[in-house]
Amino acid sequence: MTTVATRRELPVRAPRPSLLERLTAGGSWTVFALLLLVFVLIFVMNPSFAEPSSLMAFVKKAAPLVILAIGQYFVIVSGEFDLSVGSLVGAQVVIAAKVMDGQDELTWPVTALMIGFGLLVGLVNGLVTTLLKVPSFITTLGMMLVLYGAIRLWTGGAPTGALTEQFRQWGRGGIFGEPGQFQVPYALIVVVVLGVLAVLLMRRPFGRTLMATGDNDVAASYSGSPVWWVRTRAFLLSGFMATIAGILIGGYAGVTAQVGEGLEFMAITAVVLGGVVLGGGRGTVVAAMAGALTLEALFTLFNQLGLPSTIRPVVQGVIIIAAVAYAAMPRKARRRRPAVPPPSAAGDAAEPKEPAPTHA
Amino acid sequence: MSTAVATATPTARPTSRRRRRIGSTEIVYLALVGILVVAGVLVAMGGGNLFSTANTAYMLTQTSLLGFVAIGQTFVILCRSLDLSVGYVVALCSIVGATTMAGDPSRVWLGVVAALAAAAGIGLVNGLVVTKLRVNAFIATLGVGLIVKGYLDTQFKGPAGDVPSSFQMFGYTRVGPVPISTIVMLVVAAVGIVLLTRTRQGYHMFAVGGNVDVARLSGIRADRTVIIAHVLCSTCAGIAGLLIAARFGTGNALVYSYGLDLDSIAAVVLGGTLLLGGRGSVAGTVGGVLILAVLDTVFNVLDVDPFFKDVLRGVVIIAAVALYARRQIDPASSRARFRSNRRRDPVRSGARPDPTTTDGGASA
Numbered sequence: 001m002t003t004v005a006t007r008r009e010l011p012v013r014a015p016r017p018s019l020l021e022r023l024t025a026g027g028s029w030t031v032f033a034l035l036l037l038v039f040v041l042i043f044v045m046n047p048s049f050a051e052p053s054s055l056m057a058f059v060k061k062a063a064p065l066v067i068l069a070i071g072q073y074f075v076i077v078s079g080e081f082d083l084s085v086g087s088l089v090g091a092q093v094v095i096a097a098k099v100m101d102g103q104d105e106l107t108w109p110v111t112a113l114m115i116g117f118g119l120l121v122g123l124v125n126g127l128v129t130t131l132l133k134v135p136s137f138i139t140t141l142g143m144m145l146v147l148y149g150a151i152r153l154w155t156g157g158a159p160t161g162a163l164t165e166q167f168r169q170w171g172r173g174g175i176f177g178e179p180g181q182f183q184v185p186y187a188l189i190v191v192v193v194l195g196v197l198a199v200l201l202m203r204r205p206f207g208r209t210l211m212a213t214g215d216n217d218v219a220a221s222y223s224g225s226p227v228w229w230v231r232t233r234a235f236l237l238s239g240f241m242a243t244i245a246g247i248l249i250g251g252y253a254g255v256t257a258q259v260g261e262g263l264e265f266m267a268i269t270a271v272v273l274g275g276v277v278l279g280g281g282r283g284t285v286v287a288a289m290a291g292a293l294t295l296e297a298l299f300t301l302f303n304q305l306g307l308p309s310t311i312r313p314v315v316q317g318v319i320i321i322a323a324v325a326y327a328a329m330p331r332k333a334r335r336r337r338p339a340v341p342p343p344s345a346a347g348d349a350a351e352p353k354e355p356a357p358t359h360a
Numbered sequence: 361m362s363t364a365v366a367t368a369t370p371t372a373r374p375t376s377r378r379r380r381r382i383g384s385t386e387i388v389y390l391a392l393v394g395i396l397v398v399a400g401v402l403v404a405m406g407g408g409n410l411f412s413t414a415n416t417a418y419m420l421t422q423t424s425l426l427g428f429v430a431i432g433q434t435f436v437i438l439c440r441s442l443d444l445s446v447g448y449v450v451a452l453c454s455i456v457g458a459t460t461m462a463g464d465p466s467r468v469w470l471g472v473v474a475a476l477a478a479a480a481g482i483g484l485v486n487g488l489v490v491t492k493l494r495v496n497a498f499i500a501t502l503g504v505g506l507i508v509k510g511y512l513d514t515q516f517k518g519p520a521g522d523v524p525s526s527f528q529m530f531g532y533t534r535v536g537p538v539p540i541s542t543i544v545m546l547v548v549a550a551v552g553i554v555l556l557t558r559t560r561q562g563y564h565m566f567a568v569g570g571n572v573d574v575a576r577l578s579g580i581r582a583d584r585t586v587i588i589a590h591v592l593c594s595t596c597a598g599i600a601g602l603l604i605a606a607r608f609g610t611g612n613a614l615v616y617s618y619g620l621d622l623d624s625i626a627a628v629v630l631g632g633t634l635l636l637g638g639r640g641s642v643a644g645t646v647g648g649v650l651i652l653a654v655l656d657t658v659f660n661v662l663d664v665d666p667f668f669k670d671v672l673r674g675v676v677i678i679a680a681v682a683l684y685a686r687r688q689i690d691p692a693s694s695r696a697r698f699r700s701n702r703r704r705d706p707v708r709s710g711a712r713p714d715p716t717t718t719d720g721g722a723s724a
Binding site for chain 1 (some may be wrong): 391444489493494495496499500502503504505506507509510511513514525613622625630635636665667668669670671672674677678681682
């Protein structure tokens with residue numbers, strides 16, 4: 001159970017030697033090192049970013065991606081992909097605006113409808129993938145096309161209607177304080193609650209089974225776990241998380257035709273940046289969330305640096321390749337010297353993470 | 361070109377197993393014929409003719425652009441890798457080709473060579489990042505694609521370069537209803553088929569895709585094979601870029617928004633190639649591309665709402681792959697190669713008795 005070692009509480013306090021070593025050791029820890037580095041750079045560039053209100057603004061902006069990363073994590077760790085989340089987020093926001101159409105009394109019914117729709121999409125993705133044996137890449141790619149087309153067909157190309165204030169407060173507002181001054185955003189509370197629930201869920205039998213299924217589904221099914229239902233539940237969770245992300249994005253950014261575009265690749269990138277292995281079976285949900293935070297922090301850093309927006313993809317591409325390559329490399333080196341017993345690095349020895357044996 | 365032949369080892373008994381069962385490639389073409397018949401009837405009921413010269417030419421033109429990209433993608437997917445950067449490579453090569461030609465007929469070949477060299481270079485980078493830096497192909501090619509996108513967005517705001525009319529022939533000339541570009545695509549496909557079924561390199565690709573560890577232990581240079589597959593893939597995307605340049609008359613950076621990357625993967629999987637690698641054929645891929653092109657043409661002829669088109673395409677892709685997938689897990693059609701002497705330690709996914717896993721083709 002390599003996961004036990006890595007899913008410890010994450011001390012982001014003063015770097016003790018062992019922590020430093022862990023941060024540079026590759027694997028899931030790379031993302032925390034990178035996150036720390038990016039934040040230090042942002043603080044150096046712009047000390048006012050450390051003020052609570054700026055930080056809270058950052059949290060509001062980053063929350064949807066973090067939540068999407070949680071959902072994507074469940075799917076990826078079970079050995080699948082979900083490419084439909086971007087379209088789903090877009091669809092949810094458009095549905096909300098069109099059905100709600102600015103009427104306050106419809107806020108809660110519509111929210112319930114959205115959650116139901118998200119679960120339905122997840123269920124279809126999961127059942128088609130598990131029972132019809134369609135590769136999830138294709139299932140969710142098809143779902144992406146279907147959602148993209150269906151929503152535009154329904155609205156006639158451009159989103160119509162309006163979101164209510166009550167609905168938008170989830171993405172924009174906060175509690176404990178006056179609007180305009182420091183507030184704890186709802187988005188932060190939602191992220192923390194969902195994150196804690198996700199961590200707890202991964203420690204429950206369901207999480208263990210999910211991990212085992214992603215690692216080796218044949219072995220998992222021989223051990224008596226209903227692989228199809230485990231994976232379908234992962235897709236359900238992804239659909240649910242995409243819905244929550246949609247609610248937050250709708251509140252934060254409002255309704256546009258482009259909502260959600262490209263989010264699926266961002267979410268997958270975030271999860272992989274967190275050291276979660278595509279193909280399943282390895283990685284922690286906290287690291288996946290940290291991956292999403294890192295990605296958003298990078299965008300903030302690009303803003304601070306005043307990079308022209310066209311050059312950003314270049315930097316983003318270089319960083320994700322470098323981070324993943326770095327996470328992959330030292331593990332190989334460490335495996336080379338198993339004969340030398342380094343008793344000092346006990347923390348490291350405790351997690352002999354086996355590099356995935358096959359890689360293309 | 362059945363897959364049974366394609367996946368057999370070079371020394372295997374050549375004849376007896378060859379025509380025993382219809383392989384997935386045959387199914388693809390049967391499905392294509394079925395779709396053509398249904399589509400023809402549908403269009404005829406609306407008073408049109410699906411097989412008129414204009415419609416056929418449109419259909420084949422659609423085929424050639426996606427065909428180049430998908431043929432290249434087949435090599436990569438066979439090796440259990442993936443290339444998400446093809447859309448950006450197409451855009452880049454259309455620009456490189458058009459700006460190098462710069463309207464001068466004598467520089468046509470220079471432009472072609474420059475574009476293909478740029479494409480091959482990107483393929484080389486993809487391959488090196490995937491194999492040497494051990495970055496997952498999904499992330500590696502996504503990252504390289506982003507880098508190319510950034511370059512294109514920074515350098516080229518709009519159309520660039522000028523393609524001389526002698527090269528625009530590549531985009532417009534037709535022999536009867538068949539565009540030249542389709543003929544070139546079929547030639548590339550034929551070369552691909554020969555490469556995969558008749559050469560050592562092709563067998564290596566199947567071996568590496570089937571099980572990289574077994575391939576390596578058998579003395580195959582797995583890394584080099586994957587790199588070559590990536591170079592071939594990008595080069596094919598480069599040809600598609602040249603086709604775009606020839607058709608538009610200029611290079612255009614916005615081509616990357618066409619969604620060629622995901623479409624090509626869909627076409628490859630429609631064509632019966634396993635996303636997990638190790639099984640598949642270029643002939644099947646061409647069939648998959650033709651299916652998508654026929655659908656596109658029918659939707660156009662029937663004047664289907666463009667958004668509804670997306671819905672239908674998504675449903676058809678899922679449904680078609682569901683039909684094959686059922687077949688691929690049929691024990692009778694699974695590979696017999698590893699049945700008797702499978703490796704005892706569970707190499708993840710590679711040597712399983714039935715390829716039921718459905719992760720997106722790229723692992724660790």
